[in-house]
Amino acid sequence: MTDLDPFRAIDRAADPAAIATALEERGRDARQKRLRLGFLRAIPVRRGDTVLEVGCGTGVILRDLVPMVGAGGRLAGIDPSRTVLAAARRACRGTGITLRDGDGAKLPFTDGGFDVTLAVTVLLHVADPGAVVREMARVTRPGGRVAVQDQDFGAVVVTHPERALTARILDGVVDRLYEEPFSGRRLPGLLREAGLGDVRVRTDVFQDTTLEPYTRTFLERRAANAVRFGLVDAPTAQRWLDGFAPVARAGAFVFTVNYYGAVGVKPGANGRGGAPRTRRRRRARRAGARR
Numbered sequence: 705m706t707d708l709d710p711f712r713a714i715d716r717a718a719d720p721a722a723i724a725t726a727l728e729e730r731g732r733d734a735r736q737k738r739l740r741l742g743f744l745r746a747i748p749v750r751r752g753d754t755v756l757e758v759g760c761g762t763g764v765i766l767r768d769l770v771p772m773v774g775a776g777g778r779l780a781g782i783d784p785s786r787t788v789l790a791a792a793r794r795a796c797r798g799t800g801i802t803l804r805d806g807d808g809a810k811l812p813f814t815d816g817g818f819d820v821t822l823a824v825t826v827l828l829h830v831a832d833p834g835a836v837v838r839e840m841a842r843v844t845r846p847g848g849r850v851a852v853q854d855q856d857f858g859a860v861v862v863t864h865p866e867r868a869l870t871a872r873i874l875d876g877v878v879d880r881l882y883e884e885p886f887s888g889r890r891l892p893g894l895l896r897e898a899g900l901g902d903v904r905v906r907t908d909v910f911q912d913t914t915l916e917p918y919t920r921t922f923l924e925r926r927a928a929n930a931v932r933f934g935l936v937d938a939p940t941a942q943r944w945l946d947g948f949a950p951v952a953r954a955g956a957f958v959f960t961v962n963y964y965g966a967v968g969v970k971p972g973a974n975g976r977g978g979a980p981r982t983r984r985r986r987r988a989r990r991a992g993a994r995r
């Protein structure tokens with residue numbers, strides 16, 4: 705089942721370069737950008753933070769983070785795919801971002817070096833998401849934040865005249881493609897199991913009512929996979945795809961995907977989430993000024 709997910713091992717996929725291009729296209733989509741910036745602000749990522757992104761792909765999120773951490777911050781990304789890392793190195797040139805080849809379940813970093821670790825639309829694709837979250841927690845400093853966000857493919861809504869066919873294609877494909885298609889709703893539990901505290905959940909909805917190119921590509925991929933998995937034949941898949949345009953022309957199209965984000969705090973030496981480093985620095989400065 706899992707080998708069918710191209711994000712599990714991008715370099716072994718039929719067209720790795722096309723996956724890198726698709727990640728950049730998603731990155732440019734204005735609604736996707738608003739959605740991920742909302743999540744990054746909610747973590748929050750602060751000026752001066754040292755941040756690790758696990759499964760950084762082409763570096764879309766790392767580039768969003770550059771102005772958020774400012775000149776005093778440090779950004780690092782890790783990904784097992786050489787193809788996306790090469791694209792990330794081109795796209796992130798001159799930003800000071802450090803990029804490394806590696807597996808989220810075996811992070812090549814010492815304990816406690818990061819203020820924030822995050823993984824965005826990654827856990828859905830890995831064999832053992834718990835192992836990745838535990839590693840993220842290990843390399844986060846006490847009081848630092850571990851943040852994860854994933855779609856939940858049990859929460860996709862789309863308007864189509866053939867409801868049963870739509871369910872057969874959407875549910876059938878995700879069951880065969882992903883180890884855990886309902887990854888989004890599992891995230892807070894994964895953080896708690898990894899020993900993180902103060903866990904918060906945030907749900908963002910990607911919504912399209914006009915059948916944008918991003919949505920069209922999403923539905924085309926689902927249709928192609930439905931044929932590949934023998935869920936429907938090619939003419940039926942085409943009929944299903946053709947069914948969306950009239951709905952959109954009638955102004956009746958709705959497509960939503962829920963993105964669940966969860967943020968947990970690594971317990972500090974006192975057993976609770978410690979004060980963020982910037983706050984500690986400010987306090988130390990104030991104490992110094994008083995002396």
Ligand SMILES: C[S@@+](CC[C@H](N)C(=O)[O-])C[C@H]1O[C@@H](n2cnc3c(N)ncnc32)[C@H](O)[C@@H]1O
Nearest residue numbers: 711759760761764784785807808824825826830
């Ligand atoms: C859907 S992409 C998301 C990329 C990026 N976070 C973004 O939102 O643009 C999933 C990424 O997870 C990476 N990935 C897959 N398995 C991984 C693992 N075991 N450890 C770390 N990253 C992994 C893939 O190579 C891919 O770049």
